[in-house]
Every structure is written in C-alpha cells, then in structure tokens.
Amino acid sequence: MLKFSCPSCGAEIVFKSTASIYGICSYCKSTTVRHDLNLELYGKMSDLKEDLSPFCLGTKGFYKQQHFELIGRLRLKWENGFWNEWFVLLPNGLEAWLAEAMGFYMFSRPSNASNLPFASEVKIGEKYKFQNTIFQVEDIKEATCIGSEGELPFLAPVGRTITSIDLSSADGLSFANLEYEQASAQLTTKLTAKRLYLGEYLNFDDFNFSNLREIEGWRYDH
Numbered sequence: 001m002l003k004f005s006c007p008s009c010g011a012e013i014v015f016k017s018t019a020s021i022y023g024i025c026s027y028c029k030s031t032t033v034r035h036d037l038n039l040e041l042y043g044k045m046s047d048l049k050e051d052l053s054p055f056c057l058g059t060k061g062f063y064k065q066q067h068f069e070l071i072g073r074l075r076l077k078w079e080n081g082f083w084n085e086w087f088v089l090l091p092n093g094l095e096a097w098l099a100e101a102m103g104f105y106m107f108s109r110p111s112n113a114s115n116l117p118f119a120s121e122v123k124i125g126e127k128y129k130f131q132n133t134i135f136q137v138e139d140i141k142e143a144t145c146i147g148s149e150g151e152l153p154f155l156a157p158v159g160r161t162i163t164s165i166d167l168s169s170a171d172g173l174s175f176a177n178l179e180y181e182q183a184s185a186q187l188t189t190k191l192t193a194k195r196l197y198l199g200e201y202l203n204f205d206d207f208n209f210s211n212l213r214e215i216e217g218w219r220y221d222h
C-alpha cells in the first residue's frame with residue numbers, strides 16, 4: 001500500500017494496488033498520476049453521478065475462494081446506456097475487473113494473447129479462439145468514460161473513448177472483451193492500444209458480497 005497527499009487539497013490518497021498509476025482524490029475529486037514516489041496533478045474530474053450500482057469502493061467479495069476488494073471504478077456511457085467497470089484487487093496483487101451492466105456481472109482478468117485483431121476487422125458473429133476457448137462476437141460499441149473514482153491501472157480521464165467488443169462462448173458461461181483505446185494526444189504512450197480480458201458471467205449471489213453500498217429502500221437477500 002502506498003500513501004500520498006493530494007497535490008491539490010492535501011487529503012490522503014491511498015494506492016492499495018502496486019499496479020495503480022491513476023488515483024482520484026475522494027475529497028476534491030482531483031485526478032492524479034503516480035510516478036514512482038511522486039503524485040502529480042493530472043486534472044479535475046467531474047463527480048460521478050449517482051447511479052443504482054449496489055457496489056462502492058471497499059465492497060468485498062469472493063471469486064473462486066479468493067477474497068477481493070473493489071478499489072476503483074470507471075463509468076462508461078454508450079449509445080444505449082451506461083455501465084460500470086470496477087477495478088478489483090485480488091490477494092496476490094493481480095489485476096481483475098468486475099463489469100456491471102444491466103444486471104449482468106462479468107468477472108475478468110487481462111490476458112496477454114498475441115495477434116489480437118484490429119477493431120475495424122471484427123464483425124458481429126465472427127469467432128475467435130482465445131486460450132483454447134472459442135468466442136463469438138456479440139456486440140461492438142463505442143464508449144466514453146464519464147467519470148472515475150478510487151485507483152486505476154491506467155489513465156482514465158473524462159472523455160477517454162474506447163471501442164469495446166464483447167464475445168461469449170457457445171455455452172454462455174465464458175466471456176471475452178476486446179478493448180481498443182482511441183488515440184488521444186492527452187494520453188501517454190505507456191498505454192496499450194489493444195487489450196483482451198477473459199472471464200465469466202456470474203450471478204450476484206456467487207460473489208458473497210459484503211460492504212455493499214447502502215441505498216435507501218434496497219435490501220440484499222441471500
């Protein structure tokens with residue numbers, strides 16, 4: 001765990017994951033970038049609008065008997081709606097993501113498969129094989145970051161635009177996501193232009209969540 005003072009307001013900004021380079025001050029919402037032991041101001045982030053996510057920073061759960069914690073969030077907007085991607089800290093420090101979209105929960109880890117297609121080559125219905133599983137392309141969408149909080153392993157300013165391609169296995173249990181970052185002069189060259197995430201669809205109850213966000217009138221029954 002690394003602790004810094006916010007360059008703007010002096011409040012403490014904590015990085016729980018050593019993979020995190022981007023942190024949002026929970027007090028003044030300034031966005032900061034970590035360079036080894038320094039924290040540099042990157043800009044101001046608009047507040048995340050309240051949504052109906054049951055999660056918050058600090059929500060804990062289990063994935064395959066491994067305890068995890070949600071330590072960062074990206075909120076994305078596309079033509080027909082919104083979704084959240086939560087940055088997950090696993091006990092071994094490995095990076096994972098919990099995507100939350102319209103009642104679906106997808107848990108994934110980055111995969112370093114080579115020879116990923118270019119976004120422009122991918123068509124709905126096409127099949128790709130990643131790590132011995134065949135996936136079919138279900139949808140291709142453009143999405144824009146409209147807010148973020150906590151800590152993240154890459155820069156995610158408001159307006160960051162990606163092409164996000166979702167694929168599913170024939171049995172409907174596994175999913176793959178291809179993410180393409182659109183070039184922007186603001187973003188550093190440290191970023192990977194193409195990313196592949198592999199994971200599975202799970203039900204809310206599979207995670208045995210705790211520290212959920214408290215929303216008036218909501219109850220989580222198990």
Ligand SMILES: [Zn+2]
Pocket residue numbers: 006007008009010011025026027028029030
């Ligand atoms: Zn601050």
